[in-house]
Amino acid sequence: MVTIRPETAADIPARELLLDRAFGKARRRKTSERLREGRVPADGLAFTAVDGKGRLVGTVRLWNVIAGSAGPALLLGPVAVDARHQNKGIGKSLMAHAINTARVLGHGAILLVGDAPYYSRFGFDGGLTRSLHLPGPVERARFLGLELEQGALDGAEGLVSAAGVAAAPAEAVVAA
Incomplete structure (x- = not known):
């Protein structure tokens, strides 16, 4: 049985190890x-x-960002499941939980960079990010958006930029 709960500070070492295993050390680049x-x-x-x-x-x-002219949005990622627990619906449950919580909290849209066939099952669509761009290279087909509120990304254009609360120096090291 798997339980989804809010992340705690005690989760950080295991989370970082999981992300390194899933994406490699290059994930920070x-x-x-x-x-x-x-x-x-x-x-x-x-x-x-x-x-x-x-x-x-x-x-x-999920992270606070400014989606160009559309204003505040969220950036999802990374999402990862331990290799020994994949194909059991954990990733799907994590995604559904994150999206539903973001909707309940009143957020209008979520952006991500990921596998379109996987994320489209949650409603993510590359057409919603057509006129947005990120601060670096990305495969265009992997840049996706989801509107939690209808029209939240209508006419969105411009640079996606960081927003939200800055981490304290110690948090910044492990927040990646």
């Missing part, structure tokens, strides 16, 4: 990382999946 570095996740939007023994087996976090 990705364009999306430019929007996360030096920031803390959006309030109430960092989640951990733990197994019946309390071991971290999955993670997802």
